[in-house]
Amino acid sequence: MYLDAETKKGIFEKYGKSNSDTGSAESQVALFSYRISHLTEHLKLNRKDYTTERALTILVGKRRKLLTYLKTRDIERYRTVIKELGLRK
Secondary structure: OOOOHHHHHHHHHHHOOOOOOOOOHHHHHHHHHHHHHHHHHHHHHOOOOHHHHHHHHHHHHHHHHHHHHHHHHOHHHHHHHHHHHOOOO
C-alpha cells in the first residue's frame, strides 16, 4: 500500500507540531499533497480511470479549502506551508 502508518507518521512529524498532530491544517495539506502526487502518477499510466480522476479532483478541492483557511487566518503559516511543499510558483 502506498500510504501506510509509518508514511503518515513521517508526514505528520515533518509538517505538524508532532508525530501525533493529525488535525493541524499544515499536516493535512501535506498529507493531501502526498496523496495528490500519488494519484497523479497513477492517472498518467491509467488515463481512463475516471473514479481516480474524481477522487483527485475532490482532494485538490479539499487542499484548496484548507489553504484558503490558512491564508485568511495566518498568512505566515500559509507562506511556510507553500514554500515547504513547493505548491505555488
